[in-house]
Amino acid sequence: MGSNKVLLHEGVYYNSIYSCLESPNGEIHLTPNEKKILEIILDGRGRKDTIIDEIWRQQGVIVSESSYHQLVKMIRRKFVAAGLPSSCLKTIPRYGIVYVSEPALKPDCTPEFCDINMNPLAVVAGCGDQQPAREVTAQEEVNAVGTAVFSDNKKPERSDQGGKTLITPELGVKTSPLKISYIVSFVIFICTAVAILILLNANETKNYFVMSKQIDNVNYYVTPATKLAPSVWQNVVHSVTPATRDVYIASNGPKVWVAYCENNIYKDHVPCTYEHFSVY
Known part of the structure; x- marks a missing residue:
């Protein structure tokens, strides 16, 4: 087997060169x-x-968790199309996703996962009695995941309870009120940051930021409504680089926006971070 292939289960490989899953059902191509x-x-x-950061944020794209859950759902569908159960991709609460190879593989027969390149006979054959959720020991999970890691042999983190990891089936993604509040807070913060940048470019708002303090020849400016705890001040001061001369801070509730500039922010083409x- 070439180094570009990873064995997922007997007869099923992931081919990184051709971006596909190779299985007896054929090649399942991946986006x-x-x-x-x-x-x-x-x-x-x-x-x-990590998934959200490497797929979206590093490309300059801001997304909500719904994009993450949708992508997980899509890759699970491709697993089903290749003859693997979607449960091979285990959801670990408060962590993320790990791959677990299971000894008894049955294709998923729910409508959610039976609509992509599936052999109808295979679907019917796999729609027998459903296996109840079981507890997988930590050692079993390590051994299973270890068959699918790349050359650096990193292991995923697990949440152990009494030497066992409780794996339960994923029941679907629901938008909780807490998640909605996070999204609303993020949108409000973005709007505030944009408004601040617009105000900085207006000639009549040269005094929008007021001088707050000076530490080690670095000037710190804040908006009139900004109130920061001492711990937040310490984090800002510790983030200053030798080239920084002016620091500008604005806050909107728990959200804080900071600009570290090499000169006055109102001047043209001033480098800022x-x-x-x-x-929270």
């Missing part, structure tokens, strides 16, 4: 994002934040 998420998962780095974070 660029499907290929990327599968390689991240097989590399043992399937943390949700921007940062935004939540105090």
Whole structure:
């Protein structure tokens, strides 16, 4: 077997060169994002934040968690099309996704996963009694995941409870009120940051930021409504580089926007580094 192939299960390979799953059912081609998420998962780095960062944020794209869940659903469908159960991609609460090779493989027969390149006879054959959720020991999970990692042999993190990892079937993605509040807060923060940048370019708002303090020849400016805890001030001060001369801070509730500039931000073509974070 060439180094460009990874054995997922007997007769099923992932081919990184041709971006496809090779199986007795044929070649199941993957989109660029499907290929990327599968390689991240097989590399043992399937943390949700890592997947979102490497697939979207590093490309300058801001997405919500719904895009992550939709991509997971799509790659699971490709697994089913290749003759693997979608449960091979295990969801670990508060972590992300890991690949687990199971000894008894049955194709998923739910409508959600039976609509992509599936052999109808294979679907009927696989729609027998459903297996109940079971507990998989930590050692079993390590052994299973270890067959699908790349050359650096990184292992995914697990949440152990009494020497066992409880694996339950994923029941679908629902938008919780807490998630909605996070999305709303993020949208409000983006709107605030855009408004600040617009105000900075207006001639009549040269005094929008007011001088707050000076530390080690670095001037710190804040908006009139900005109130920062001492710990937040310490984080901002520690992020200053030797080239920084002026720091501008604005806040909207828990969201904080910071600009580290080599000169006055109102001047043209002044190099600045921007940062935004939540105090929670």
